[in-house]
Amino acid sequence: MSREGKCFFVTGGAGFFGSILKQELLADGNKVVSIDLEEDDFVHKNFTPIRGDIRDKKILNKINKEYKFDAVFHCAALLAHEVKDKKELWTSNVVGTENVARFAIQNKCKKLFFISSNCLWGRSFDAPVTEDEKPEPVEIYGKSKWEGEKILLKYKDKLDSVIFRSPTIIDEGRLGLLSLLFEFIDDNKKIPLVGNGKNRYQFIYAKDMVAAMKKALDYKGTTIFNIGSEDVKSFNDVYSYVIKKSGSKSRLFHFPKAPMVLAMKTCFMLHISPLGPYQYKMISSSFVFDTTKIKKELSFKPTLTNEEMLYKAYMYYHDNRQEIEKRENVSAHKKNAKMGIIRLLKWMM
Secondary structure, X not given: OOOOOOEEEEEOOXXXXXXXXXXXXXXXXXXXXXXXXXXXXXXXXXXXXXXXXXXXXHHHHHHHHHOOOOEEEEOOOOOOOOOOOXXXXXXXXXXXXXXXXXXXXXXXXOEEEEEOOHHHOOOOOOOOEOOOOOOOOOOHHHHHHHHHHHHHHHOOOOOEEEEEEOOEEEXXXXXXXXXXXHHHHHOOOOEEEEOOOOOEEOEEEHHHHHHHHHHHHHOOOOEXXXXXXXXXXXXXXXXXXXXXXXXXXXXXXXXXXXXXXXXXXXXXXXXOOOOOHHHHHHOOOOEOEOOHHHHHHHOOOOOOOHHHHHHHHHHHHHXXXXXXXXXXXXXXXXXXXXXXXXXXXXXXX
C-alpha cells in the first residue's frame, strides 16, 4: 500500500500520540479524519477533526457513510489513573474497540492498527518478553487492552489487524505520570527510586512507533508485534543522563523496596496517590520486550534510546512548564498528573 494520497481514520487523534501520528500521516500527503472525546484545534487542509465517542455507533455510522478509509489507526484509550469510574474505562477501551473493528469491516477497510501495552503483565522478567508470553494483567487498563487484542483476533478472517504491544510512548509533549518525575528534576529535588535502581524498563520513541506503523501498511494478515527501544539501561543510568544533560541539581535517592511498595499500595487504596497496582508492582521491576520479530518482518530499527527520548520529553516540560500547568480539557498524556501524597514526598526530599 502506498503511503501517499490515502485516507486514514485515527481514533484518539487529539491525544499525545494521536497528534504526532496524524501530523506524520498528513506530512506524507494523506488525508486524515480523527475522532476524539476532546476538542481538536489542529488545522490542516487535509485534516477533519470530529468530536465524539467511539462507543457512539451513530457517529461511527455517519463517518462510515461519508468516507472510505485505507487504514484505521486505533489509538484511543482511557487510562486508569485518570478515570474514577472503572466501568467507563472498560466500556471505552473494550466496547470501543469492538465498535472500531466493526466500523473498519463495514467500511471495507482491510487494515487496522491497535496500540496494546506492556501492562498486559504486572511482574518482573529476567529475560526479554516475546509475543508468545501469555498475558497476566493485574489491573483494569491492562485487562482492557488484552480484551481489545482478543476482539481483533476474533475478526482476523474479516480484518487485517496489526497489534503493537508497546511500552510507554515518549516524545516531546509526553506528560501524564511522567510529569511527576519532570517536576522533581525541574525543581532540583532528590529523585525517589524504589529499590536499588538497577532495574530496566523499556520505552519507545513516538516517531519510531509511527515509522513502524508505516512499514506495516503493506503487511498481510493479523499479527502481534512487540515494539520498544534498544540498549535499555537501568533507571539509575537513564535518570542520571537526564539530570546531567539538563543541568539539574537533582540526585537519586533509593528507598528500600518492601516498605515503599506497601506505602504506595496503602496510599492508592486511600485514594491519595495516582500510582495504582501496575505502578507499585512494576516500580522496581524489569520489563523489556523481545523485538526480534518486528525487526525481522518489518525491518524496523528504533532510533532513540530511553535516555535520549526522556531527555527530549523533560526539556519540553522545562521550556513550557507555565503553559502546561494551565492546561485543561486535554488528554491525560498532554497534561500533568495530579501528585496527591507525592507532593508531600517532594517537599521532604
